Structures are given as C-alpha cells and as structure tokens.
Amino acid sequence: MKIHHILKRINTSFWKIGILSVAILIFLISCQQKEKNSKITKEMGENVFLQKWTGPYGGVPAFDKMKIEDLESAVIVGMELNLTEMETIANNSEEPTFENTIVAMEKSGKVLDRVFAYYGILRSNMSTPESRKIQAGLAPKLSEFNSKILQNEKLFQRVKAVYNNSLETPLEADQQRVVELTYKGFAMRGAELDEAKKKRYAAINKELSTLYTNFSNNVLHDEENYVTYLTKDQLSGLSESFIKSAAKIAEDKDHKGTYAVTNTRSSMDPFLTYSNERELRKQVWTNYYARGDNGDEFDNNNLIAEILKLRRERVELMGYKNYAEWRLQDRMAKTPENALNLMNTVWPAAIARVKEEVADMQAVADANKDNLTIEPWDYRYYAEKVRKKKYDLNSEEVKQYLQLDKLREAMFYVAGRLFNFSFKPVPAGSVPVFQEDVKVWEVTNKDTGEHIGLWYLDPYARTGKRSGAWATTYRSHTTFDGNKTVLASNNSNFVKPAPGEPVLVSWDDASTFFHEFGHALHFFSSEVKYPTLNGGVRDYTEFQSQLLERWLPTDEVINTYLVHYKTGKPMPKSLVSKIKKAATFNQGFATTEYLASALMDMKLHLADPTNIDIDAFEKETLTQLKMPKELVMRHRTPQFGHVFSGEGYATAYYGYMWADVLTADAAEAFQEAPGGFYDKEMAEKLVKYLFAPRNSIDPAEAYRMFRGRDAKMEALMRDRGFPVKN
Ligand SMILES: [Zn+2]
Numbered sequence: 001m002k003i004h005h006i007l008k009r010i011n012t013s014f015w016k017i018g019i020l021s022v023a024i025l026i027f028l029i030s031c032q033q034k035e036k037n038s039k040i041t042k043e044m045g046e047n048v049f050l051q052k053w054t055g056p057y058g059g060v061p062a063f064d065k066m067k068i069e070d071l072e073s074a075v076i077v078g079m080e081l082n083l084t085e086m087e088t089i090a091n092n093s094e095e096p097t098f099e100n101t102i103v104a105m106e107k108s109g110k111v112l113d114r115v116f117a118y119y120g121i122l123r124s125n126m127s128t129p130e131s132r133k134i135q136a137g138l139a140p141k142l143s144e145f146n147s148k149i150l151q152n153e154k155l156f157q158r159v160k161a162v163y164n165n166s167l168e169t170p171l172e173a174d175q176q177r178v179v180e181l182t183y184k185g186f187a188m189r190g191a192e193l194d195e196a197k198k199k200r201y202a203a204i205n206k207e208l209s210t211l212y213t214n215f216s217n218n219v220l221h222d223e224e225n226y227v228t229y230l231t232k233d234q235l236s237g238l239s240e241s242f243i244k245s246a247a248k249i250a251e252d253k254d255h256k257g258t259y260a261v262t263n264t265r266s267s268m269d270p271f272l273t274y275s276n277e278r279e280l281r282k283q284v285w286t287n288y289y290a291r292g293d294n295g296d297e298f299d300n301n302n303l304i305a306e307i308l309k310l311r312r313e314r315v316e317l318m319g320y321k322n323y324a325e326w327r328l329q330d331r332m333a334k335t336p337e338n339a340l341n342l343m344n345t346v347w348p349a350a351i352a353r354v355k356e357e358v359a360d361m362q363a364v365a366d367a368n369k370d371n372l373t374i375e376p377w378d379y380r381y382y383a384e385k386v387r388k389k390k391y392d393l394n395s396e397e398v399k400q401y402l403q404l405d406k407l408r409e410a411m412f413y414v415a416g417r418l419f420n421f422s423f424k425p426v427p428a429g430s431v432p433v434f435q436e437d438v439k440v441w442e443v444t445n446k447d448t449g450e451h452i453g454l455w456y457l458d459p460y461a462r463t464g465k466r467s468g469a470w471a472t473t474y475r476s477h478t479t480f481d482g483n484k485t486v487l488a489s490n491n492s493n494f495v496k497p498a499p500g501e502p503v504l505v506s507w508d509d510a511s512t513f514f515h516e517f518g519h520a521l522h523f524f525s526s527e528v529k530y531p532t533l534n535g536g537v538r539d540y541t542e543f544q545s546q547l548l549e550r551w552l553p554t555d556e557v558i559n560t561y562l563v564h565y566k567t568g569k570p571m572p573k574s575l576v577s578k579i580k581k582a583a584t585f586n587q588g589f590a591t592t593e594y595l596a597s598a599l600m601d602m603k604l605h606l607a608d609p610t611n612i613d614i615d616a617f618e619k620e621t622l623t624q625l626k627m628p629k630e631l632v633m634r635h636r637t638p639q640f641g642h643v644f645s646g647e648g649y650a651t652a653y654y655g656y657m658w659a660d661v662l663t664a665d666a667a668e669a670f671q672e673a674p675g676g677f678y679d680k681e682m683a684e685k686l687v688k689y690l691f692a693p694r695n696s697i698d699p700a701e702a703y704r705m706f707r708g709r710d711a712k713m714e715a716l717m718r719d720r721g722f723p724v725k726n
Helices: 022-028 031-046 068-090 098-107 110-125 129-150 153-168 173-187 195-225 240-252 265-274 278-289 301-317 323-328 336-367 376-391 395-399 404-419 507-525 541-551 555-561 573-582 587-606 614-625 655-672 680-691 699-707 713-719
Strands: 228-230 259-261 421-425 439-445 451-460 470-475 486-494
Touching (some): 068 129, 068 153, 098 153, 110 470, 110 486, 153 173, 240 259, 259 265, 265 278, 265 376, 278 376, 301 323, 301 614, 323 336, 336 655, 336 713, 376 573, 395 573, 404 421, 404 507, 404 541, 404 555, 404 680, 451 507, 507 680, 541 680, 587 614, 587 655, 655 699
Parallel strands (some): 451 486
Antiparallel strands (some): 228 259, 439 451
C-alpha cells in the first residue's frame, strides 16, 4: 500500500468554506465587536498568512515571508472571520435561496483557506518543534470551530429549506449536487436531531474522542516499550544500513553497543525479511502483532468494544441500522453489501495463492535443510528467498535507468499526450518558494496557451519534512466567483545528490512519483464551478492517481526516458519484462493480510456490539474466513489505528481495493484500445469523465460514462495474477 496523502484542509470539514470580502465583512459586524474588529484589521495588515496573494498567475502564496510566530493568530483570525460569515448567512432576513445561502457558504472562508496553504507547509514540509507545539494547541480550537458551524441551527434550517425547494424545483445539475452534499454533510452529523438527541450525540462524540486518543496512546506505548536489543553476533543477514541505523537508535535509547529493533513496521518489516535468526524473528513478530493486546492497562480490547457501542448508538439516533450503512451512503460503494461483495469475491483467490506461496517457501526451506515448517515469522524471510530465485531482479540494476529528472520529463510527456498540458519552468525568482530546492512550473494548455496553474515540486528529504510522498493544492480551480487557477504541489523524499549527480530511484519510488503526479493532474483538470465539488470521495480519489502509475512502464516512456544514466541506452526489454513479472509476486500475502483487516473492519461494525468480546470476535471471524495460519491480519484489531484512533478509515479500509478495481479495469480499457495507453479517444474520455468532473457527478455514474459499464472485479484478479473463472 502506498503512503500518500492529499492534505486538503486539516480537520475534515465537509464543505469547502468559501467567501465575502473582508471589507464587507467588517462593515457587517456588530458594535460590541468593534474592539475585536480593530484587532482583526490590524492582524490583516501585518500578518503575512492573512494577506491576499499578490504577484503573477492570479496571485501566489508569499512562502518566502512566512513567520512562524504569526501562525496561531492567523488561524484564530481566519476562524473568527469564517464564523462571522456563517453567522451573517444564518441571520439573513431574506428567504433562503441557493444564492444567499449555498453560494454565500461556498464563498466564505477565503482567508482561512489562505492560512491553511501555509499551515500545511509548516506542518508537512517545514515542521519544527515550535510549529508542532503551535499546531497541537490549535487542534482542539479547529475542532471546536467545525462543531460551531455544524451545530449552527439557523444555518442548517436555511440549508434545509434550499434543499427541500430543490427537490421540488431542481437546480442546474452541479448546483443540485452542491446543495445535496451540503445538506447531507449537516444531516449525517446530527443536524436533524431534536434537542435531547443532539445533546446525547454531542456527548457520544466527546466520549469517542477521548477513547480514540487513549487507543492511539496505548499502541504508541507498546511500540515504544517493546524494543528488541541485538548483540553483535545476532546481526546475520541484516543490511549495513539497517545495522547502522539500529546502532544509532540503541545509542539514543541508552543501550550503546547494542542494536535496536523498534516495535514499528519500518523496523519489523526489514528485520523479518532479512534476519537469519529465527528465534529473534519470532520475538520481533510477537511484539509487533501483540501491540494493544498485552492484557495490561494498555490493552485496547475493551476500548474497542466501547467505541463500537458508542458508534452504533450514535447512528441509531439518526435512524441508521449500523455504522457501516451510515458511513457508506456517500461513498462510491454506497452500501456495506457492495463492499463486502468485492472482498468476498477476491478472498478465496487470495488465500488459495497463499497456499501456493507457502509451498514454494517450504520447498526452499527443505532444500536448504532448514528443518522447519513455515510460521508467520518466516513468511517474509522465505518469500524474499523465493523472489530472488524466481525473478532474479536486481534492484540496483533497475535504478540505473530511473533518473529523477528524466522521470519528471516523462510525466510531463504523459500529461501532454493525455491531458494536452504543457509544463514550463517559471522565470527564476518570479514565484516565491519556501525552500531553495522547491521548483515551480507553469501549466498551460498545449494548443491554446491558456494558463491553467502552477506546479510546485519539493523533491528532497530534509529535517522537519514528513516522510513519504504526497500531493496538495494551495488553490483549487473554481469559476463561480471569477476564474481561479490551480496551485498544486508534489512532495517527495528523495536523497539530494551531490551537485551535477543524477538522482537514481527505485521502481517503487518511480511509481509513487507518477502516483502523486496523478493527484496533481486531477487537481489541474478540474472543471468544477463550486469549491465543494472539488472534494474527494474516499474510495474514489486514489483511483485517478493509481491509474497514472500505469503509464510508467509504457514503451513511449521506457524508450525515451528510462535510459541508463551513463550510457543513455533505454532499459532493456528483458529487464522490463522481469519487472512486470515480479509485480504479481507475493500477492497472496499482500492481498490476504490486507483483506483480512478490511473484512474485520466491516464485520466489526455490522455485528451487534452489545456484549461483544473483541478477542473472541477476531478469532471466530478468522476461523470462519479460513484465514491461513501462516500469516496474520495486516493490522490486528487491537492496533488498527485506521479504524479506532479516529474515524478516517472506519468501515472504509476496503476503499483501497475498491479503487484498485477501478484502476485495473480502466487500465484494461486502455490496453484494449486501438492506440493503447495513448489512444486519443480514450484519453479524451479519461479527462472528460474521470478527471475533470471531480465530485460534481456521482463517481459510479462518471465511471459508467467512461467505460460504458461498471468496473469488473475480474480485472483486479487478473492484475494480481489470480485465476479468473469464466
Ligand atoms: Zn494517493
């Protein structure tokens, strides 16, 4: 699974808060607030985070003038202005209309939007202990801010009135969708409840937020307190870089002279893959999969039961049968049955593949006279041996054909062929950046020269930058309030080379680079009128970016851009086919460990929580599923942070696979087209139906328009090398 994040607005507020110029706003504020206003006016004048973006390209953020000490007051002023805007809308004495309510809401929050462009940089690209402290302090205020808007009864009544009117007299299709999304955003969060129920609703949320924090803290406790320290003679099989970093970690933990394997995935995974010490593998494995499940005061089982009960009670207040039904109503899958159907279809093939993988591994172990039966702590270790034997793929050799600059040119080429975009570096110094390595390109329409936006690339790792790769927008495309052009960014963590040296990257990293660029292209393609329609749908937004990865191994890209950094020769066909073959390797393991978690997530939320015993439920469910004994769930229930340290992925973990089905099916559409991956007609459909509409049409409908039918799961099966019954 890829680490990728679209950081839109911090704290998922469901509308894209929009408008009102500050001048009008201040004029509207009542007298008692005069003192507050003068403070706001002063801040607006002096605080860079609050100021209007000036300069070329429709205005750009003043990244070169950020002052961390201004951040807190900027966020607070931004929230205050936005709340005042919402109050003004709520207290309008005129009859509620689309214009005076929905459009006004879409327009509100401009100042806060600007602040958040900077906030994201200071959180993800340029974080310091100081900025983290400020942001931790702001978190509860932001959550309170969200609740204030969601619980604004007068505001909701106006939204509801517009919604009800629209059911009788429909608006334009996209306006209708904004109204619906806005109304449902409120209703799904308890706005329709009576006073007593609202009170209970709020109390449940408060209780849940404490439980989520406790859940995370317990997992964190077990990650920090179950470190395995190795002696010098226990390092066999481990890489130089792993040993070096393990020594450093041990030293930091006052165990100088030993080597620390921490209880986290980034430490556990390579250790289990390479360590020749079977007993230690077992210990590291046991520590990791027992997180939150050690039967002590940090055990999460009871917390989870409590969380499930409260979630059920909360959705029952609103008349839903269970949490999953409530959660999935605005997702592409729409119902738990649809999501389960997908998972149950793929599951038998996945566990059948595990059997084959285990047999392959057992053969290697036997040939080696290791005298053992494959256990869960052996899976990664022997899988690696099978991989070497079967595919003989040398990752160092592959890297020599993957130069970062060439990959970037390849992405521009693909964007030109499919999207008709052209990328050109902006004149030096014309657009402020927050760090000297960040480069900016102007995106235009290849034929008309029309300006579309700016693409910021922050490629290299450095202290204070979060790990992984991600895409963001500083400004999104909208037209309802004047044409706004896109400011989008891609961020990665490549190691910065010595001057003049190329950056050589792995195949995985090259795919991820394309993936994040897919998010950027999705931002640049937007043709929506209203901010709300730029929003993402969880089981759909990863589809577009995953799909773009498929252009990396196309002949056009390989022959021109995947060239050896010394000889300039394209990657040999034999190496390309090795990479393609290796892509389906170990899919039994990957699919099974993922699906077991996704199924558990869904089943836990469909079950009656009254007397649920989490430990027993997990065991029984896995037995019913015939979970192979040689591996475990990717996230066991007591450590399943996606689902229990918040609500982000609760009954939504299936979404990765949902998007994978769309990806595999859409890729086949290109494979089947006369022009293959560069087929002109397909490219037009891709942009028109899958990228440009964002959330302005129902994703399921958009996909049907692209493909002429729904996506077929068989495409995913083929993609993973699983047999497909005809
Ligand atoms: Zn992504």
